[in-house]
Structures are given as C-alpha cells and as structure tokens.
Amino acid sequence: xxxxxxxxxxxxxxxxxxxxxxxxxxxxxxxxxxxxxxxxxxxxxxxxxxxxxxxxxxxxxxxxxxxxxxxxxxxxxxxxxxxxxxxxxxxxxxxxxxxxxxxxxxxxxxxxxxxxxxxxxxxxxxxxxxxxxxxxxxxxxxxxxxxxxxxxxxxxxxxxxxxxxxxxxxxxxxxxxxxxxxxxxxxxxxxxxxxxxxxxxxxxxxxxxxxxxxxxxxxxxxxxxxxxxxxxxxxxxxxxxxxxxxxxxxxxxxxxxxxxxxxxxxxxxxxxxxxxxxxxxxxxxxxxxxxxxxxxxxxxxxxxxxxxxxxxxxxxxxxxxxxxxxxxxxxxxxxxxxxxxxxxxxxxxxxxxxxxxxxxxxxxxxxxxxxxxxxxxxxxxxxxxxxxxxxxxxxxxxxxxxxxxxxxxxxxxxxxxxxxxxxxxxxxxxxxxxxxxxxxxxxxxxxxxxxxxxxxxxxxxxxxxxxxxxxxxxxxxxxxxxxxxxxxxxxxxxxxxxxxxxxxxxxxxxxxxxxxxxxxxxxxxxxxxxxxxxxxxxxxxxxxxxxxxxxxxxxxxxxxxxxxxxxxxxxxxxxxxxxxxxxxxxxxxxxxxxxxxxxxxxxxxxxxxxxxxxxxxxxxxxxxxxxxxxxxxxxxxxxxxxxxxxxxxxxxx
Numbered sequence: 001x002x003x004x005x006x007x008x009x010x011x012x013x014x015x016x017x018x019x020x021x022x023x024x025x026x027x028x029x030x031x032x033x034x035x036x037x038x039x040x041x042x043x044x045x046x047x048x049x050x051x052x053x054x055x056x057x058x059x060x061x062x063x064x065x066x067x068x069x070x071x072x073x074x075x076x077x078x079x080x081x082x083x084x085x086x087x088x089x090x091x092x093x094x095x096x097x098x099x100x101x102x103x104x105x106x107x108x109x110x111x112x113x114x115x116x117x118x119x120x121x122x123x124x125x126x127x128x129x130x131x132x133x134x135x136x137x138x139x140x141x142x143x144x145x146x147x148x149x150x151x152x153x154x155x156x157x158x159x160x161x162x163x164x165x166x167x168x169x170x171x172x173x174x175x176x177x178x179x180x181x182x183x184x185x186x187x188x189x190x191x192x193x194x195x196x197x198x199x200x201x202x203x204x205x206x207x208x209x210x211x212x213x214x215x216x217x218x219x220x221x222x223x224x225x226x227x228x229x230x231x232x233x234x235x236x237x238x239x240x241x242x243x244x245x246x247x248x249x250x251x252x253x254x255x256x257x258x259x260x261x262x263x264x265x266x267x268x269x270x271x272x273x274x275x276x277x278x279x280x281x282x283x284x285x286x287x288x289x290x291x292x293x294x295x296x297x298x299x300x301x302x303x304x305x306x307x308x309x310x311x312x313x314x315x316x317x318x319x320x321x322x323x324x325x326x327x328x329x330x331x332x333x334x335x336x337x338x339x340x341x342x343x344x345x346x347x348x349x350x351x352x353x354x355x356x357x358x359x360x361x362x363x364x365x366x367x368x369x370x371x372x373x374x375x376x377x378x379x380x381x382x383x384x385x386x387x388x389x390x391x392x393x394x395x396x397x398x399x400x401x402x403x404x405x406x407x408x409x410x411x412x413x414x415x416x417x418x419x420x421x422x423x424x425x426x427x428x429x430x431x432x433x434x435x436x437x438x439x440x441x442x443x444x445x446x447x448x449x450x451x452x453x454x455x456x457x458x459x460x461x462x463x464x465x466x467x468x469x470x471x472x473x474x475x476x477x478x479x480x481x482x483x484x485x486x487x488x489x490x491x492x493x494x495x496x497x498x499x500x501x502x503x504x505x506x507x508x509x510x511x512x513x514x515x516x517x518x519x520x521x522x523x524x525x526x527x528x529x530x531x532x533x534x535x536x537x538x539x540x541x542x543x544x545x546x547x548x549x550x551x552x553x554x555x556x557x558x559x560x561x562x563x564x565x566x567x568x569x570x571x572x573x574x575x576x577x578x579x580x581x582x583x584x585x586x587x588x589x590x591x592x593x594x595x596x597x598x599x600x601x602x603x604x605x606x607x608x609x610x611x612x613x614x615x616x617x618x619x620x621x622x623x624x625x626x627x628x629x630x631x632x633x634x635x636x637x638x639x640x641x642x643x644x645x646x647x648x649x650x651x652x653x
Contacts, residue, residue: 002026005074006109006123007067007094009081013114016286016294020119026070030081034060035093037141042149044142050562052142054093064097071098076105078126083110083346084302084493085137085552092134113352114286114296117311136552139561143167143544146566147535150573154531155524158580160606163524167544168490169501170528170536175483176475176508177517177525186471192220194229196404197461198238198397200451205460207446208397211405226464233399233462240455241403242396248409249387252416254306254336255348255380258492259485261301264379264422266478269371270513273477273496277301279372280349289356289364296352297361298376302492303346306336308384312350316384319354324418330386350380382420389413393448397457408448474514488542506609520609523583531576534568596622 004025006017011029018027035054037043045051056064071077079095081087087110095106107126111118144167151165194210210218210229220226256264261280262273271279280301286294313333320329336348351373358374365373388411395406411417451457475483481495490498502508507521517525528536535541544565550556583605592601592612599616603626612624 003074004076004078005070006078006080007091009087009090010281010285012282012285013296016114016296017119019293020114020116021123026074028067028070029063030067030090030094031060031063033057033086033090033093034064034097037145042145044145046146046566049559050142050566052138067094068098068101071101072103075103076107077102078107078109078123079129080109080111080122082302083112083300085133085140086493088130088133089137089141092129095129111300112309112347113299114284115352118352130552132554133552135558136548139551139558140548142562143565146562146569150569151528151532151535151576154573154576154580155527157582157584159523159527159583163520164505165524165528165532165535166501167535168484168494168498168541170525171489171538171541172480172484172498173502173507173517173521173525174529174536175480175538176502176515177522179472179475180517180522183471183474188468188470190222191467191469192222192226193465193467194218194220194226195463195465196233196238196397196459197463198406199458199460200240200449200455202449202451204447204449206395206406206408206448208395208404208406210402211396212403214401215403223466226466229402230462230464233402233459236399236459238397238399238404238457238459240395240451240453240457241398242394243451243453244394244396246392247412248390248392250390250415250417251387252334252382252385252420253379253422255308255350255383256376257304257306257338257348258302259304259481259495261349261376262481262495263478265372265375266476266513268375269368271368271372272499273481274500275368276372277496279369280376282369283373283376287365287369289361295356297356297373298352299347299350301349303349304492305338305346306348307338307346308333308350309347312347313384316354316381320381320385324385327413328385328415328418330384334384336383348380349376351377354381378420382416385416385419386413388415388417395448395451406446406448408446410447474516476513477510477515480515487538488545489538491545518609523605523609527580531580532572534572592624594620594622596620 002023002025006021006025006027008014008017008027008029009032011031014027014029018025021027034057036057037052038055043053043055045053077098079091081090081094088108091108099106108129109122109126111122147167148164152163155163155165196208197205198208199205210220212218213229220229254260258277262271262276265271265276266273280298283297284299284301286296289295317329317333354377356377358370358377361373362370390409391412392407392409394408397404397406473479477499480499484490484495484498502521503510506518507524508515508517510516525536547556547561551558551561586605588603590601590603590612593599594601594614594616597614597616597620599614599620601612601622601624602615603610604613610626612626614620614622616622
C-alpha cells in the first residue's frame, strides 16, 4: 500500500511524476483552485477585518471527496501545487480541508522543474506552508473582488449591464486608450535625409549619410533646404577625413522571465502572450518523448527572476565546450541582475536538461511546442556563452560645411550569436516610432571598403528622401506586457490574463497584431478616469503590487493594507454613484423608422457600444448594428469572476 499522498495542481503532471516517485505514492490533482469566493455575491465581510467567505467551487466537490478519501490511506501528505502565490493558496485550502482526515504530517513541497533530481530533493526537504504568501494571495484576491464587484454595478446602472472594471485590467485599458489618443492628436512633421552613393579606390561601393552641417547635428526640414544641399554638393570633392576602427563586443541577453518570453515569442513566433503561456505550461508539466517517457522540458514559466541555480550553471557550462568548443565558454558564469521586486526564490525560464537539444525531440512535439522550446533552449545556452566580437569601422567624409558618416562592421567571432540572435528587424517592428528609412541591411552591418585617410571619393549619386515623423506605435500584446512590467503593474502570472480579459470584454480589439480601443473601451475608460482616478492610476496600481510583495515578505499586514485601501475607496464609490453620467437613459434621435413597427429608431448605448433600437420596446425588440464595434442584436454575456482551470480565460455564465 502507498505510504504517501502527493497532491499537485494539474492532472497533466501526474504521469510525469508517477515515473519519478514510483509506487510508494498516490498522486492526485486538484485541477486548480478548490475553494474561492462565491460568484453571486461579494463574499467579503468588510466590517469584520475583510473576512473572506470561501466556498467549494462548483464541480470540485467530487475532487475534494477523492482527496479526503486518499488522505485517510497514507501516513504522509505532500501538497505540491505550483510554486507561486496562487499555488500556495491552493495548497492552503487543500490542507485545511483534508487535515482532519490525515493520519500523519502534511507538508508543502514545490517543484521549479519536474525532473527526477528536483522532485526527489523537494520531497527529501519538505517545508511548511508559507502563511505570508497565502496572505498576499488572499489580499490580492479580495482587492480585485472589491474593485470588480463594487465598481461594475455602477457601470451597469449608468451605462449598460454586463460591463466590468478591474484593478489591473482597467489600467491596461487606460494605457491602450491613452496611446490611441496620442496617435489621434499627433501632428506629423516633415524632415529630409541626404545620403550619398560613393566609390573609393577599392570595392565595394558604399553609402554615407549627412551627419553634421557646420559641426552641428544635421537638421533638414523641407525640400528647399534639401535642394540647397544637393546643389552645394554638385561637382565638389568628397574627402575621407577620418577613419575610426574599433573592436566591439556584444554581450548575450539574460535568460527568459515570463514577460521577456512573451515578448520574444510574439516577435519571433507571432504568438500571443496567452498562447505562449499555454504552450509553456505544457512544456513544464511534461510531454511524451518516445522511449524517454513523459518528460518535463522546462522550469516553471511564471517568474520575474533571471537567477540560474548552481546546478543549471554547472550543467550548461559542461555542455557548451563539448557542443561548441572551449572558446565559447567564459572563464566565469555570466550573472544577470533581476529587478528589485523579483522573487529570487524562483529561477529564470530554462530547459530542465540542456542535453535534450530541440532537434533531438522534434519528432515528438507539435510545431508550436517545438518552436517555443527551441527559443527557450537557445536563449538559455546563449546566455552562458562568451560575447560576440565585431570589428567596426567608421568613415567621416567631408565636403566644406557638410560632414557625412558611414558605419560598418564585420563579425569577427560569433560567440553567443552562434546559438541565438535578436535581429534588428524584430526590434524595429516592436519599437520603431519614427519614419526612418527601412533598409534590409543595418548601417552597422554594412561592409566598408579598405580606404586611407585623405582619399578623394567619387560621388555616384545623391539621394534626398522626404520623411514625416510618425506617432508612437499602437501596442502589440507583447508591447503592452512590457509597458505593464515597466510600470510595475501586475505580475508574471497576470500579464496574459489581463490582456485576454479586456479583449474578451470587447474593450479592445486586435488588428494586424496591434491593439485598438473600441468605442465602448473609450467610454468605459473615460467613465473610470473621471470617477475613479486613483483606482486606474498606474502609480497607485504599482504601489498596490509593491504592498502585496511586502505582505509576502512579512513586512506588512494584509488586513491593514485592505483597510488603508478601502476607506477612501468607499467614499469614492459613494461620490461616483451620484456623479457618474447616466448614459443608459440618454438616447440620440434619428430619422430612421423601424421597418417592423414603423416607430422611430434611436441610438442607445449597449454592451458592445452604440446601436440603434426601436422606441416601441418592449413590444418591438428590433435593433440595428452601428459599425464594427457594435453587436446589439446579441445578448450580453454575464461574466463572472474566476478563471478557467485549463486556459486561464475569464468564465462566462
């Protein structure tokens, strides 16, 4: 008979773990949370230190009964949900439910990676539940419940039933709306670039760009100025005034954390953050690899730490010289610095076993899984290799008051770039906010001829080009993740879910991988900014995230944090109830007549934006769409708090 019970969060892990722990263990899965706040009421007693009213989630009673029955059969119980706040809360609630049935001790264990060594070590060194981490999760859950369940009814009353607000989601929406308004308000300004096609005494021909005029940075604002420069350059000598040669090193990038993985998977693989996390979850929990059985391929994918364990460093430092040569291995491991708020108990996202090269398991993986694993594997190996070395050359070319500059480089030693490269094109796609000439070859990647200082160059062609400054780019999902991270909003476990929520609620839409606010998104955002300026303020939201971190660190009390939040929030709610514009009762008259009953049609606000409705309602329920953002003929969905255990999306009743 089995002596121990191991309870994990996901049933997908069960097969992987059975192979590791053997017959001495019963392994059961909770399939996510078992207990949560009720969906149909607030579930928080604000007058009694914010005491939560946890109930068993609908459909989870059978699982809970199975766990209680299993607890009676064993001597020891190990709670092994995921190694983060949500996992700690799941373990806490399971422990509370089964402790009266347990014959022996209940321990907490966590696996950063599902490998034989990691699992065995964790079971050999079990811990107690981290009460501070549980309190941080509980405070976050109650904060989100208070904001969502207190503000949303006001939106329902004043605008339309079915709308929602959220502590983090509304800030994310505000970022998208404000970026759109920046774009709408942007006034393009004309500017010109001047480039020369030149020939020296040795090939190849090369290009040089106007850099300075009278030793000041070149600024060419219009065609008249450009034409004057072109005229001044006709028939003049162009002299190579200075040659600067340097050896430049390019260092590898840190291993992935959640946000950087989502961003890079978007750039390289066109994956949404949600898709990236779903695939990464499967890689972490384990996949069937033929004769190897089920193998967990990567470490835990929700992390903000770039730390690598000593074992991981030893593993990759042994692998690099064997696979690529000793010249690719630095004398000491490359160490990277995490941001201040990072949880250093976690590791970066990396392969569990570096010797499982992507190409060796390609036949067992779906295409998307393979591509994501290859990305994670390559970035990890590259982060512990030596820098790439480039020989760079700079030409300064003068004709009177005009100074032109050319840059070029040759890769002297590939270093980490033998394994992993971030291309300039990818960076441009994400970051370009300026109408700079888009070239197939970067200036710094050009090869320049061997010339001498003082050489007179032959002018082949003058290329004056008109440009206009561009507004800041609309966010892609990956760019929005980066913005949320940079502003300290949300945490690794929430980025993808936050964006999914505001998309699912039709506050934003995605076109050609860029995010646009809908008419409804503008409306809800404006109502929240006007009436709840603190709640959807980026600094306030970031401060709340910091306070949750302080609770987990044992430096703040969770009840006190909630009390400090709720007192001004309650006053804010009362004011908003009185002052928020009642758009629900406002209608716009039209010249349209209902084709069904011949009564006038009016424009009203609905769950999906503006729509046209018959004034004969409720006898006549005729409606018409108004543009792409509205779907008035469709019934509003009642979204409820909670996440799907399988895909982490919002639940809808």
